[in-house]
Structures are given as structure tokens and as C-alpha cells.
Amino acid sequence: MPVYLARRLVQSALILLGISFVTFVLLYVLPADPVRQIAGRSATPQVVENIRRQLGLDQPFIVQYGRYLWGLLQGDFGRSYLQKTDVATLIAARLPATLQLMAGAILCELVLGLTMGILAALRRGRALDQGLMIVSFVAVSAPQFVVSLLLLYVFAVKLGWFPIGGYGTFAHLVLPAVTLGILGSGWYSRMMRSSMIDVLRQDYIRTARAKGLTRARVVLRHALPNAVLPIIAMIGIDIGVFMGGIVVVESVFGWPGIGQLAWQAIQRIDIPIIMGVTLVSACAIVLGNLLADIVAPFIDPRIRLK
């Protein structure tokens, strides 16, 4: 286990290094000049050059990248070009909101997805099964922008059950978490359905039934714990899926997380923020995957770490 962990950590560090390099290259070759954005339209060429020099943007690529990495090793994510604030401070201020949203979304997708999957498996081939699978298909393919506006309009504007966007209370969390959770619930319901069908076919389920246990007891005590195992291992991987959706959902609901920060930075080509958010997101995905791999054998002893 320690050897495995060490190897995975080194792998993760290399992946992050690779991501930082690729992102840096992409931003470097971007056909847009951040100095023009900072300098504004009334700047003289001299002012533009001064700013370029101060930011070190007149240096060759390798020097710029080297400086960035050196800063990162010291925990310095750089300073936003336009906000003139530490990127670490900006990200730290917004990370809690994103984590709350993710937690809410995971809870939502598990509850919705697992319930739909179990019901579909128990009614396999019948109308309910087909109906639920159509719902899950729609959930997976519906654009989040549309879903978020639809939920906002129906539940916040028309029914007034929830606030119209914003942040602060549990009520504010519900709609964005559900929007984000709906996508995942589609996947989870399909996986849960096939996993459950698989388990229900097993001999020990037949034995349990033969012993005269109630249907609910068979499903909840014997089938569910086994069927749910592969799905729990998926949660870590899910973080990566969330990262894409978070930009949209946070923007629509005015949720002050890092997705919104990233979107605003991209529009203004504020490179230090884009780099910072990319790396933090990449870290979350890499850690999520690592965690999923580490937890998997504990949940299902048939899986072994090598």
C-alpha cells in the first residue's frame, strides 16, 4: 500500500506538471495580448512596454514558465493582472462556495440517481423502467444552461419556493445543486440499474428470497450494499465532470465559486487567475481519482491495489 500510494502521488504530481505546462503553452500562444488589456487604449507604446517588462512578459517562454513553477513551489500562484490581488487569495475566497455546491450536487445525484436506478431495476422491462430510463437519458443530455434557467424560472420566479439566485442560505443552494446533480443522476441511475440487475441475479439473492425474507429486506439488506459498491468508487471521478458544469451553473445562479471566477478571468485573459483555477481544478480531479482508487479495495475486497 505505501509503495502504491507513493507511486500514485508521483504520478499525480507529474500529471499536474503536465497540465500546468500545457495550459501555460496554450495561454502563451493565445492570439491576444494581456498587456493591451491592462494598458488600455490611451497607453503610449512606452507604457505598454514598461508593463510588459514589469510582468516579465518580455522574457522567453521557458523563463516565464520557470518563474511560474518556482513561484508555485513556494505556494505563490501569482497576482491577477487586472485585479492586482493574490490569485491564492481570490481562489481561497471562492473555494468554500464551490465545495458546498459540489457536496450538495453529489448528495442530490446519489439520492436521485440511486432511487431511479433501483426502481428501474426492480421493474425491469416494464413501463416504469422505460420511463425512468428516458428521464435519465434526458438528464444526461440536457444542457445545464437550459436546465438551470428552467428550474430558476419555475421554482424561484413562478412558485417562489427558492431565492432567485444568490448565495448564503441552504435555500440558495438547492436549485444550483439540483441542476448540477441532475446530470450525474442520469449516469448513476443507469449504472445503478445494471449493477442492481446483476446483483439480483446472484445465487445469494435467490437464497435470501428462498428463506422467505420480505422483498424490501432482500433489496435493502442484501442487494443494495453490493450493487452500490462500484458506484461509490465513481464519486471521485465525478469531480472532473462537475468542474465543467460548475462554470455554467455558478454563472447562472450567481454562485460565487471558482467556476464564476474562471469564466470572468477567461473573458479578460487574466492569465494568472486562469492558471490558478486550472491547477486547483486539476488537483481536485487528480485527488478525486486517487481517492476513488484508494477507497475502492476497502469497499470491495475483490479489488487489489498493485
Place this chain on the structure above:
Amino acid sequence: MKKLLASTALMLALALPAAAQEYTPDPNAKPGGTITITYKDDVATLDPAIGYDWQNWSMIKSLFDGLMDYVPGTTELRPGLAESYDISEDGLTYTFKLRPGVKFHNGREMVAEDVKYSLDRVTLPATQSPGAGFFGSIKGFEAMAAGSATTLEGVTVVDPATVRIELSRPDATFLHVMALNFASVVPKEAVEAAGADFGKQPVGTGAFRLAEWTLGQRLVFEKNADYWREGVPYLDGVVFEVGQEPIVALLRLQNGEVDVPGDGIPPAKFTEVMADPAQAARVVEGGQLHTGYITLNVTQPPFDNVKVRQAVNMAINKERITQIINGRAVPATQPLPPSMPGHAKDYAGYPHDVEKAKALLAEAGFADGFETELYVMNTDPNPRIAQAIQQDLSRIGIRAAIQSLAQANVIEAGGNGSAPMVWSGGMAWIADFPDPSNFWGPILGCAGAGEGGWNWSKFCDKELDALATEADSFRDPADPARLAKWSEVYVKAMEQAPWVPVFNEQRYTMKSARMGGEDALYVDPVSIPVNYDYVYVTE
């Protein structure tokens, strides 16, 4: 003595109209209350030397003051932190007498040293101010920009209440420059204590002070009870909620949770809002110093041929493009918008005439048209406008491929001269101050035509540039002879057609039922979107 009399006479001539333009506060205005404004984006910075977008522009105006200011709701200059000013006969020396007893939010009295410090700071390259270029006429600016000086030679503290500014060339717009946010007076000790975070911990002399800033969520301004202007602000506070989509902001306004949607009425909802009398009654309309234009790169064939450029001007149906934005604009005839001094009222511009355009194109040797590219920013309604332009051009045989890109990419392509045509929508269009010169220097003059400049048509006519310099050498910015000269500059530029001026946008905003104060305060040409210092709530 003669000189003194002459300068005194000039001072009175300039200062008296300014004093006469003092604003009369609304007799119905009641103090108290807090309002909520929403924005889509977080506020970048509140440092007046750095903040340069329309969102933080009016916030900075409420937190800070400069030597000069504008009469609320208008483009008329009035003294701000300067109680009075005196301009020397040659127009090169400005002496400002400061208002006594003005205090910064930290409680310290503002003195002439602060004015000098603030002007030095904004022009120091280390500050990275996007506004540094505006101060180019102050003596010693070049040395500051080159990094060989750390203080402006032309700014002198005469005594704690007097500051003298010498210019290296006459500059009619200088008083406007002193009213720009970049010229706001800041206290040295607060700037040094906050370091690079001054933009998050601003300290000024303005009507409001920053009470809270939760990154990505909200900013709260509270009334400065010691404000030097009598009776204002009326509001106890302003809450800016950031990170809210315009469409969500409108829903919240309709629900009574928001007082002004800072990003305005979303284009997709405009017709719906105007169709509802109750909502339409709360919509405020105002002019703005804006022109939307197409640049034609005069250094690239076939746009190096003036007949081609004139043909393009005649091919564009401006009325129809105006309809695309729900009629929220008037078709433009020339670079200067109608509300800008110097706008040539008698100049009708190029008519929409497809046949004549075709004939001109044939004369230029392009009877079969040609292929080109039109760069456009990829946010609504700009791609739709670009499609209309594309259709108009196709009628005279010009096949324009649309390059719909992010703002920064369009700016880059325009600046490096690779874009044959650019639709300016969404970028580089609203005047920084209400003077005709502001539409020349960066976007039509030779200074902006270089690599990376904002003059995307790369138009550079030395004679017109010289005429522009002459116009700016007047002492009085409102001198009719000066404005006539500016009209001449723009009309002559249009003869060479480096641009297709398309429309002058009107600004529409909305307010909640409880908001009071003149409509002009909600479409203030210099405090966009709202002049927070003078509006009030009725309940």
C-alpha cells in the same frame, strides 16, 4: 500687471460659468435608505489609477474626488476638490486653489501634496495605470514614462492649499483630464499601507466609503457623513451584488429585490419589458457618448483604395442594423456622436445607396467584388450585427467571412493590423470624457495607428493630425472656433472613409418603483450606470 489682469479676466470667464452650473439638489430628496445594484462580473479593482471599465468607473466616482467634476446628469465641468482655478495667458499653467477642510475617509485633511502624489503615482510606470497616457501634456511626463524621473516636473505644491500644473503644450482638454477617475486624489499613507491591495481597500474623499467587500459576492458602500458637499449623498448605503446574470437581475428587479440592474435590460427581454406599461414606465432612456463603427484597414488592399471604402460606407443599411438592437440607437453619420460638442450637424454622411456603391466599386476595379474578413466580438448582439453587415456587403459583391472571436482576440487582430474589417461593438467606443479630441487620438489619429494601437483602420493623415493638435491648443475647450476645427477634422476624415460609422447607441436602464431623483441621474453620461451620490429612495 496687464498679464495679471488678463489672467484674472480669463479665470473669471472660465470659473464663473462653472460656478453658475452648480447643481440644484432635488427639493423632494429625502436622506436615508439603502439600494441594491447588481452586476454580472465581480468588480476588478477600486483603485482609481487602475480601474478602467464602465462598472467600476461610477463606483470610483463615488469613493474618490478629483480637482474637477461634472454637474450631475450632464457633461458640464464644475470644480471638484479645486475651489477655483486660474489658467495662464499662454494656456500652459493651471493653478488650482484647493477647497479647505476636505477630509479623506481616514480622517486626515487633504492637502496639495496629496494632489501631487496622486498625479505622480498615476504616471509612474510601476503603477501600471491604463490612464497614464491622459497626462501626456503635463511637463515631465516623458521622463516619468521612460523611468528616468519619479516625480512630475510640471506639478508644484505652491502651499498646502495651492497646486500649480505646467503643461509642455497647450491642451484644451486638460480640465476634463483632471475630472477623470485617474486624476482622483488619494492619501499616500493609505496607498502605502495597503500596497498592491489599495484597489481592495480604497480610501478617498468621496461621498461614500467602502464598508465591506466579500470577494465574488458583494460590496457595500456606506455614506460618508463628513462629505464636503452639503446635503449629499442622500442614501445611507449602496449594496452591489456581483455575479448575477442580467436576466436573473431583471427577474429580481421585477420581484422587488433589486433597485437597478447595473448591466441594463438584457437585449432578449427588451421588447417584453417595453410591452408592459408598468415596467416600461420605470425604464429610463438617455444618450451616451458612443459610436459603433466598422474599421476598414487602409493599409491593406483593397481597402487602401478610397473608392472601395466609400462604396462600403454606401452599402451599409444603418437603419436595419439599428432595428437589430430593438431601435436602441440612432444611425450615425460621422465619428462624433450627436451629443458630443463638435458634432457636425450639417454633415449628412454617406447615403445608403447600393447602386452608387456598386458603381464606385467598379470604378475602383472591383466590379466583381472581392473576398475579405470581418472581425467581431462573439457576444450578442455583435454576431447578429456582423451578419447584417455581411448581407449588405454581399449586395455589392463583397464576400466577407465573419471571424467571431473573444474580445481579446479581436483587439489583438485589430491592433496588429491583420484584420481587414472590424465591427467595434462591445469594445473601444464610449468617450472617456465629453470632448471631441477623445474620439481622435487613440482611434483615428496617427498615435494609435502603430502596432498594437487601437486605431484599427490604421488611418494616419499627418495634415489632419496637425489640425487636431491645433484644435487642442485652444485654452477654452468650448471655444466655438475650436469646435468648428474639430468638426472639420472629422468631416475631412470621413471624406477618406477609414470608418463606417454605424450607430450611436442610446442607453436604457431600469429602476425600481421606490427610486427617486431625476431620470438624468440614471443615465448620467459620466457616472454610468447611476450617479449614486444624488439619487434617493422615496419610501
